[in-house]
Amino acid sequence: MTAPIxxxxxxxxxxxxxxxxxxxxxxxxxxxxxxxxAVPAALAVVATVALxxxxxxxxxxxxxxxxxxxxxxxxAAASRATVTARLLRRRLDSVTNDTGRLLQERARLxxxxxxERTRLxDEFAAERTRLxEEFAAERARLxEEFAVERTLLTDGFAAERTLLDxxxxxxxxxxxxxxxQERARLxxxxxxxxAELRRARSDRAAAVSAAANxxxxxxxxxxxxxxxxxxxxxxxxxxxxxxxxxxxxxxxxQAGRLADSVAxxxxxxxxxxxxxxxxMESILRGAMGRIAGYQxxxxxxxxxxxxxxxxxxxxxxxxxxxxxxxxxxSPPTAEVHVYVEExxxxxxxxVEDSGLVMGxxxxxxxxxxxxxxxxxxxxxxxxxxxxxxxxRLARKYxxxxxxxxxxxxxxxxxxxVPQDILSDSSGAETPVAPEPPALPAPEPxxxxxxxxxxxxxxxEPVRAHEFASxxxxxxGNLPKRSRGRTLAEAERGRSRTAAxxxxxSDADDKYRGARFGSFxxxxxxxxxxxxxxxxPPGDAPRERAHTGSAQDSGPEPSPHATSHLEGDPxx
Amino acid sequence: MSRPGRDDAPDRLYTLTGGRSRSAPDTPFDxxxxxxxxxxxxxxxxxxxxxxLRLCARPTAVVEVAAELGLPVSITRIxxxxxxxxxxxxxxxxxxxxxxxxxxxxxxxxxxxxLRNL
Numbered sequence: 281m282t283a284p285i286x287x288x289x290x291x292x293x294x295x296x297x298x299x300x301x302x303x304x305x306x307x308x309x310x311x312x313x314x315x316x317x318a319v320p321a322a323l324a325v326v327a328t329v330a331l332x333x334x335x336x337x338x339x340x341x342x343x344x345x346x347x348x349x350x351x352x353x354x355x356a357a358a359s360r361a362t363v364t365a366r367l368l369r370r371r372l373d374s375v376t377n378d379t380g381r382l383l384q385e386r387a388r389l390x391x392x393x394x395x396e397r398t399r400l401x402d403e404f405a406a407e408r409t410r411l412x413e414e415f416a417a418e419r420a421r422l423x424e425e426f427a428v429e430r431t432l433l434t435d436g437f438a439a440e441r442t443l444l445d446x447x448x449x450x451x452x453x454x455x456x457x458x459x460x461q462e463r464a465r466l467x468x469x470x471x472x473x474x475a476e477l478r479r480a481r482s483d484r485a486a487a488v489s490a491a492a493n494x495x496x497x498x499x500x501x502x503x504x505x506x507x508x509x510x511x512x513x514x515x516x517x518x519x520x521x522x523x524x525x526x527x528x529x530x531x532x533x534q535a536g537r538l539a540d541s542v543a544x545x546x547x548x549x550x551x552x553x554x555x556x557x558x559x560m561e562s563i564l565r566g567a568m569g570r571i572a573g574y575q576x577x578x579x580x581x582x583x584x585x586x587x588x589x590x591x592x593x594x595x596x597x598x599x600x601x602x603x604x605x606x607x608x609x610s611p612p613t614a615e616v617h618v619y620v621e622e623x624x625x626x627x628x629x630x631v632e633d634s635g636l637v638m639g640x641x642x643x644x645x646x647x648x649x650x651x652x653x654x655x656x657x658x659x660x661x662x663x664x665x666x667x668x669x670x671x672r673l674a675r676k677y678x679x680x681x682x683x684x685x686x687x688x689x690x691x692x693x694x695x696x697v698p699q700d701i702l703s704d705s706s707g708a709e710t711p712v713a714p715e716p717p718a719l720p721a722p723e724p725x726x727x728x729x730x731x732x733x734x735x736x737x738x739x740e741p742v743r744a745h746e747f748a749s750x751x752x753x754x755x756g757n758l759p760k761r762s763r764g765r766t767l768a769e770a771e772r773g774r775s776r777t778a779a780x781x782x783x784x785s786d787a788d789d790k791y792r793g794a795r796f797g798s799f800x801x802x803x804x805x806x807x808x809x810x811x812x813x814x815x816p817p818g819d820a821p822r823e824r825a826h827t828g829s830a831q832d833s834g835p836e837p838s839p840h841a842t843s844h845l846e847g848d849p850x851x
Numbered sequence: 852m853s854r855p856g857r858d859d860a861p862d863r864l865y866t867l868t869g870g871r872s873r874s875a876p877d878t879p880f881d882x883x884x885x886x887x888x889x890x891x892x893x894x895x896x897x898x899x900x901x902x903x904l905r906l907c908a909r910p911t912a913v914v915e916v917a918a919e920l921g922l923p924v925s926i927t928r929i930x931x932x933x934x935x936x937x938x939x940x941x942x943x944x945x946x947x948x949x950x951x952x953x954x955x956x957x958x959x960x961x962x963x964x965x966l967r968n969l
Binding site: 533 | 860861862863864865866867869870872873874894895897898923924925926
């Protein structure tokens with residue numbers, strides 16, 4: 281494949297100081313002299329030995345042989361030394377020649393170096409001088425240019441500043457005058473708007489007071505109409521007439537609620553005031569009676585708490601608005617459930633519907649509406665007065681209203697009626713049931729049982745935490761109100777008889793007579809309608825009930841099975 | 852006709868009966884039917900029912916119940932029908948005191964006492 285590289289042959293022409301092969305003389309250079317000596321020596325020895333006696337022949341041979349050998353060795357050493365001296369002399373000559381050549385070369389190089397250094401030194405000095413001169417010239421030029429430029433700019437700046445100063449002064453003067461004019465103009469405008477605001481405020485106050493006045497009159501009318509209707513309901517026992525009267529009653533109650541709402545929003549005092557505490561059952565029924573869909577409301581309450589008379593109307597109204605909202609925003613057949621729970625802070629009424637779930641934004645809006653903080657009439661719309669009314673009433677009576685999603689799928693409203701507008705239920709009386717007010721004491725607190733709007737005589741199972749049943753009120757202790765006695769007197773009489781029950785049994789005859797007397801009162805006809813006006817208020821409903829009873833004595837109940845009100849539940 | 856009294860009840864009559872204004876055609880109550888409670892009031896009942904049950908611990912006429920409650924007789928009859936349907940009261944027609952033409956002397960005595968008390 282590749283040709284073998286021939287080994288480099290040593291250069292023959294280089295001056296070499298290394299010892300050559302001739303340094304040590306080889307055998308070939310020594311051999312001739314040795315041979316030339318050895319041959320005669322050997323001949324001489326042989327001759328001598330041959331000539332000598334027999335006895336001396338052997339030692340002589342040995343001695344001569346040794347001498348001959350020594351002679352040969354000496355000749356060899358001399359010959360070798362001679363050759364070596366010749367070689368060394370030759371090398372010394374060549375080395376001397378080399379040394380001379382090298383000295384010449386060094387002298388030549390030294391001369392060249394000194395020449396070159398001199399030349400470079402000269403060139404450097406010349407270059408430095410030249411650059412120094414150029415730099416000085418450049419600096420002088422730049423200095424001049426800088427001075428010129430600075431002068432120029434200083435002049436321009438001064439001119440500019442003067443110009444701006446003048447302009448600034450001019451502008452300042454102009455703006456000052458404009459400001460004064462603007463201020464004067466705004467001052468007059470402000471005064472005009474203040475006057476307009478005053479006028480608008482007085483207009484608003486007048487309108488609000490007119491609305492309040494009208495609402496108050498409407499409230500009075502509604503209250504009077506409700507009382508009239510109640511009297512008529514007691515008077516007419518015909519079921520047809522009663523159904524119509526109840527229908528009218530319902531409509532009038534709703535109209536009265538609207539008048540109440542307007543009055544509340546106009547800042548008038550709300551509705552009527554009750555002279556005594558109203559128990560929670562009546563509060564809830566009063567609230568239900570003012571809304572259209574009251575038949576869909578289911579009340580679960582066993583609370584005995586009563587709301588103080590001054591606040592009862594407000595609480596009733598607020599609950600009516602909340603119930604109306606719940607009934608309106610749930611499907612027309614869904615029920616609205618009301619739970620009453622007594623807590624240390626008061627009474628919590630929770631209204632749960634299964635209608636629309638309020639979104640986050642709606643909940644916040646409703647919360648802010650019922651917080652009662654936006655007391656202005658600005659955000660009102662014509663059809664959504666309810667929550668604003670609730671907010672006003674809540675602020676007035678300290679109610680706390682909160683919204684949350686209901687477990688029934690709709691919205692739940694919690695109303696906390698605070699303790700300070702609750703009053704002891706022992707002072708409360710339910711006029712439609714003039715029993716001793718302390719009687720229902722065994723009913724437990726925090727009990728959810730069913731008091732249905734549709735009367736359900738079979739109450740749902742009662743979840744009673746504490747159930748203290750004291751049945752010390754027997755039927756014999758029931759208050760009997762004889763004619764001419766007010767309810768309070770009957771109460772006092774009852775407490776006296778309760779203190780001495782055995783005296784009661786002694787007067788059994790008298791008791792039976794009293795029973796008959798009440799029967800007789802029941803069938804007695806009221807002499808005239810006009811006589812009812814001077815009847816004491818506590819007696820008036822009773823009188824009318826008797827009138828109705830007398831009229832009802834003859835005919836059988838009407839064959840109509842459905843009432844008018846049932847046919848028109850959400851009018 | 853009347854002045855709006857301060858001691859009316861806030862309950863409207865239609866809320867007591869859930870809107871019903873007439874009783875069922877087969878209701879056994881007329882004015883003088885005697886009503887007797889069959890059990891004690893239960894917590895959570897409507898307050899009128901409680902009152903009726905307390906009142907009728909002794910036999911009591913419908914018209915008396917109505918007078919004591921201060922309610923029209925029609926409304927009272929509806930309430931009583933509910934209680935009767937639940938078996939909490941029983942109805943009994945009064946003794947025929949005059950079926951042989953001679954009134955019971957007890958009744959006459961009670962009438963007399965009642966007349967004197969007037």
